Amino acid sequence: MLRFFLIRLAAAIPPLLGMSFVAFAIVALAPGDPVMMELRAMGIVPEPEDIAALQAQFGLDKPFLPRYFDWLMRAVRFDFGTSVATGRSVMSEIAIHLPATLALAVSALVGAVVISLALGAFAVAGNRVTGVGLRGLTILLVSVPSFWLALLLIHVFVLNLGWTRLVGDGSLPDLVLPALTLSLGAGAGLGRVVYERVRAEKSEDHVRLAIAKGLDPLRIMLTHIAPRILGPLATAWANTFGALLGGAVIVESIFGWPGLGQLILQAIAQRDFPVIQAYLVFMGLIFFATSLIADIIVILADPQLRRRLGHE
Numbered sequence: 001m002l003r004f005f006l007i008r009l010a011a012a013i014p015p016l017l018g019m020s021f022v023a024f025a026i027v028a029l030a031p032g033d034p035v036m037m038e039l040r041a042m043g044i045v046p047e048p049e050d051i052a053a054l055q056a057q058f059g060l061d062k063p064f065l066p067r068y069f070d071w072l073m074r075a076v077r078f079d080f081g082t083s084v085a086t087g088r089s090v091m092s093e094i095a096i097h098l099p100a101t102l103a104l105a106v107s108a109l110v111g112a113v114v115i116s117l118a119l120g121a122f123a124v125a126g127n128r129v130t131g132v133g134l135r136g137l138t139i140l141l142v143s144v145p146s147f148w149l150a151l152l153l154i155h156v157f158v159l160n161l162g163w164t165r166l167v168g169d170g171s172l173p174d175l176v177l178p179a180l181t182l183s184l185g186a187g188a189g190l191g192r193v194v195y196e197r198v199r200a201e202k203s204e205d206h207v208r209l210a211i212a213k214g215l216d217p218l219r220i221m222l223t224h225i226a227p228r229i230l231g232p233l234a235t236a237w238a239n240t241f242g243a244l245l246g247g248a249v250i251v252e253s254i255f256g257w258p259g260l261g262q263l264i265l266q267a268i269a270q271r272d273f274p275v276i277q278a279y280l281v282f283m284g285l286i287f288f289a290t291s292l293i294a295d296i297i298v299i300l301a302d303p304q305l306r307r308r309l310g311h312e
Helices: 002-028 034-041 048-057 065-076 090-125 130-145 146-160 172-201 205-212 217-255 260-269 273-301 301-310
Strands: none
Touching: 065 205, 065 273, 090 130, 090 172, 090 217, 090 260, 090 273, 130 172, 146 172, 146 217, 172 205, 172 217, 205 217, 217 260, 217 273, 260 273
8 A cells, every 4th residue: 555655646747847847937927027016015116226126036037947845945945035025924924824624615614525425315315307407406516607606705794794704804604605605516416416326326236125124215215325335426526626726715705704815815916926926836746635535535435455565
C-alpha cells in the first residue's frame, strides 16, 4: 500500500507543477502593473527610483522563466510574498480566510451527502413514477445556478420570513443559508449518482429480501446498499468537495461570508497578484488532497483491493 501512495504522490507532481506554471503565467502576463498600484496605494507619486526599487522587490526586473523558478522555490516553502493591497504576508491572508471557506464547504458537503442518501432511500421505497420524479427534481436542482438559488433563499428566509440576516459577522447562524445554497445543488448531483447505484443494487438478492421483509427504506439504504457503493461515492464526494470550494466564491460574495471567495474577488479587483497566485495554488493542493482521501476511502472499503495492494 505504501508503494501505491508513493506512486500516487509522484504522479501528482507534474500536474501540480503545470498548475503552478499556469497560475504564475496567468498573473504575470495579465494587464496591470502591481508596482504602480503599490505606489498609488501608498500615495506616492511614481518616481523612476521608486519604480525600480519595487520592481526589484517583486522580482519584476528579471526575465519570465527566472522569475517563475524563483517564485516556485518560495511557493514550495509556502512563501508567496506580501499582499499588494494590505501589506501583510499572503499566508496570513490565506490563514485568516481559509477556515471560513473550509467550514462552508464541509457543511455543504455534509448536507449534500444527507440529501443524496435521502434520495437513495426514496429510490429504494419508490416505484417507476417516484423514480421519474426524483430524476426530474435532481435535474432541476443541478440546472439552477447557485447565485439564483441564493437569491431565492434570501427572498424566502430573509425578506419574507425574517428568520436570519443577510450579512452577518461570520458566526455559525450566518453559515446556514450559504451552506444550504451549495448543498442543494451538490446534493442533487450526488443524488443522481446514488440513484443509479441504488437501482443496480435493488436487483441483488439480499436487498430484495430486505425489501420483502418490509424493512425501513433508510435502514436498507444505510446497511445493505451504502457499504457496497462506498467506493464510487467516495470519488463523487471528493469531486463534489472540490466543486463546492470553487462554487463558494459567488455564494460567499452574496452572503458576505468571510472566506477565500471574498479574498480572491477583492484581490482580482485590486490586482493583488501574489494573493491570486497563492489562491490558485491552494485550490490545486486541496483538489489533490481530496482526491487522495477518496483513494484511501476506496481502498479501505474494498478488502480485495486492500489485499492486492498489500501483496505489491
